[in-house]
Amino acid sequence: MELPQAFPDELFLGRLIRYLLLTGKSERSFSFQVYGSSRVSIHPFLTAGVSRIAELSGEESESLLNRETLAPLFFFYLPKHAISLKEDLLCGDGARAFRHSQLPSFNSGGTLVLKWCPICVSKDLFELGVAYWHRAHQIPGVTSCWEHHVRLLSCELKERQRLFVGLPPLLHRDIEAASAIEIDVARFSYDLLAELERPQPSIDLVDKYRSRLNALGFITPKGTVRRKPLMKALTADLAMYPMQKSLFPRYSTDYHYISELLSAGTNCHPFRHLLLGTWLFKSADEFLNYVVPVEEHCSVQSTSSIKNEIEQRCLMLLKDGNSLEVVYRMTGRSRCFLKRLATMFDIKLNLKPKRLDNNLQQRIIRLARRGVHRRRISSICGIGIGSIEQVISAEPGLVEWRKQCHFESKRRACRAQILRYRQIHPDALRCDIKSDCNAAFFWLYLRDRPWLEKSLPKPMKPCVHIRSL
Structure with missing residues (x-):
């Protein structure tokens, strides 16, 4: 497979479209040859399967990825996901690549579009004899052509197979001028994308x-x-x-x-x-x-180290037997912060009331392990809910244990509600249970689906009503 030579700033998807137009191949046969499926969904500016296409065409996969897709922008601005995104784009896992691009998290997973500049189309037809899709025009949010300062036109890509779209059309309509901020953003984006082609x-x-x-x-x-x-x-x-x-x-x-x-x-x-x-x-x-000036860089980097120094100083003062009031005056940290710090590092505090002693803490932990509610523990022990929560969170593994107990209790209650309803209404259908036990039904549907499917009545076959002529 020999792809047509890439034009300046051409989108990789655009090259694939031109290849199909020149060779006469169908989109489905091409997708099956490259991806092993004729129903694969091809993303316009984060096209996956670059390694396979590069292997078939004899080109370098890294060069295709960096020069003809918008992947460099996502690598640059999402460094935590860059390695995973790059692997997915190269190996051909488009669904994983879409998730690692964080586009669904940004509320940007809606209808995709291809954008073009009408002046660029005329210029390309005059100079090259063919119009093509420019990569810089496809940057999400960019609405202007960086070169001609006019607003881009767009067409929606409604189907998953996006190789059928063809080349950008030559439309004779009024060209709308872009605002100054649109032009600046388009120029900045184009220049940055060109710079990011290099490491x-x-x-x-x-x-x-x-x-x-x-x-x-x-x-x-x-x-x-x-x-x-x-x-x-x-x-x-x-x-x-x-x-x-x-x-x-x-x-x-x-x-x-x-x-x-x-x-x-x-x-x-x-x-x-x-x-x-x-x-x-x-x-x-x-x-x-x-x-960045050295002074500012050092001040930003030293923020976390300053916090650690203050925390270590608080620990040292508490270990020396100083009261919370003294440590507060010396460090500026609140009593709640100091109490939590002392509990985490098992430091005994010289508190005047001495109400929350070691024996009371052990009693709170025992009640918490039995699944007793915090308000009930507070009334039994005679101390505030905040102190109860502090003791529970400081005990390793206790919070997770209580969450698991709550989950099991909720599951038993939902199961019992479904079983009781089936005993009272033995002829009930699935839709009846779903309607009358709505909360329990959907809680189990999301968290305990195997048990729910096993306990529900068997689904009835749909009845076909033949219309009389």
């Missing part, structure tokens, strides 16, 4: 964002983010962008939007990063080459 050193996105925000005056001297002015400025600049609900702030006080982007280890849609990167840095080159 890049690991980048701490949070450090870059916070340092740039600090330079713009959105970080306080204590290191906290001025969320109100930041979100007000951001939403004002995005007002001209045709927004999609899941990719943009819902309103000017949607502080959770910016908090997720500035939290280390949080997964966010790549377009959110592209949007913030464009707003902060304007160009991809400035973004990649931006150097």
Whole structure:
């Protein structure tokens, strides 16, 4: 199998479409040859099975993945899932690749589209004799052509077999100009995608964002983010962008939007990063080459170490026999924090009331192991529910044990309700049980389906009613 030569910035799916058009092969036969199934679902910009196609065409799989799909963007902005996503895309597991791309988690698993620029179509037809699908146009959220500054047109991909779509059409309609922010985002995305074709050193996105925000005056001297002015400025600049609900702030006080982007280890849609990167840095080159000052980098890295130092200091003071009040004055940590710390490390506290002594703790643990409710334990022992919860959470394995007991109790109750209903109504159908024992039925359906299927009456065969002519 010899694929047609790739055009500049051509989408990998577009090359496959051109191959089928040139050879006359059917989509089903091609899918069966490559994937072993004629009903496989092919993703437009995260196409799986690259290794198999590269093997058949004699090309390099890594090059195809990095130069003709949007995988580099997902590798860059989702480093925790990059290895798994890459393996799935290469081996051909499209369903797993879709899950590892986190698109379902971002509420972006709806109808897929292919986008094109009408001016690019005319230009490609004039220079190359054929129009093709551009990769940079397919970036989710991008609505403008980076080169011609017009809004992209799109067509929905409603069926799973997406090789039938054909080439982008030449439509004679009014061309709509894009806004300035749309053009900036499209240009930033195109340049960054081109840079990511080559291996890049690991980048701490949070450090870059916070340092740039600090330079713009959105970080306080204590290191906290001025969320109100930041979100007000951001939403004002995005007002001209045709927004999609899941990719943009819902309103000017949607502080959770910016908090997720500035939290280390949080997964966010790549377009959110592209949007913030464009707003902060304007160009991809400035973004990649931006150097975080040493003082800021060290202050961010030392935050966790400072917390550990404070915790160790609290432990040392508590072990020396200091009271909670003294340790609070010296460290600033609350009494609840200090009590929890002492319980975790088995440090005896010199508390004045001395109500929650060792004997009472053992009694609470015994009652908790028997499955007694926290309120009942509180009334029996004469102490607050908060103290009860503290003792239970500090005992290893006790929380899991109580959860398991609660699960077994709930399962017994639901089973008993179904069995009792069947005894009272021996002729009841499945639909009757589902209607009259709705909560128990669905609890068992989700958590104990084998028992439910075994205990329900056998399903009745449907009756066919023949219409008389």
